[in-house]
Amino acid sequence: MTRMKSVNESPDSSDLVVDLPKLQRNPGVPAEVASEWKPDLLETTHSSATLIQVKISLEAVSERITAIGTATLHWTAQCRRCLEATSGCTSIDINEIFEEGASEGETFELPLGEKLDLKPMLAEQVLLNLPLAALCSESCTGPKDTEFFTKSLPSNTEQNPQEFKDPRWSALDQLKFTDD
Ligand SMILES: [Zn+2]
Incomplete structure (x- = not known):
């Protein structure tokens, strides 16, 4: 053959x-x-x-x-x-x-x-x-939804922390700490 x-x-x-x-x-x-x-x-x-x-x-x-x-x-x-x-x-x-x-x-x-x-x-x-971790460009910021996490939180967070509360953490609100 x-x-x-x-x-x-x-x-x-x-x-x-x-x-x-x-x-x-x-x-x-x-x-x-x-x-x-x-x-x-x-x-x-x-x-x-x-x-x-x-x-x-x-x-x-x-x-x-x-x-x-x-x-x-x-x-x-x-x-x-x-x-x-x-x-x-x-x-x-x-x-x-x-x-x-x-x-x-x-x-x-x-x-x-x-x-x-x-x-x-x-x-x-x-x-x-061969590149082990290539970048498409030095300024690549990644996809839109991860870019969010790199930005600082809106400035009014400190004044109104309640607004930005993650509902998944609401169970923590039930916890009460005492000094006893
Ligand atoms: Zn890229």
């Missing part, structure tokens, strides 16, 4: 899988990778990546491959105040090393085969940079 290529997959994302022997044959000669990737599922609870534009320079240095460049992450998210959909983009600096026997959290493992797929490394960067 032939595996169908996903319709959502950007045709250019194949550029993010680079030929290792070619890189290693030319140590010290950087190879530029300019590509974009539409990940199928790269998200946090309230935000998801829609497109990642990549411009990376790869270079074989001794037994390692260095990846230096930038990624522009385009995301959509839910505004934490009004809960409406919002979107934005975040620029990510890429400065990573691929090597055999990588140290966890510091470098990435160099694959044994001939292909170096940059997507898992990019996915990790994206997850670190």
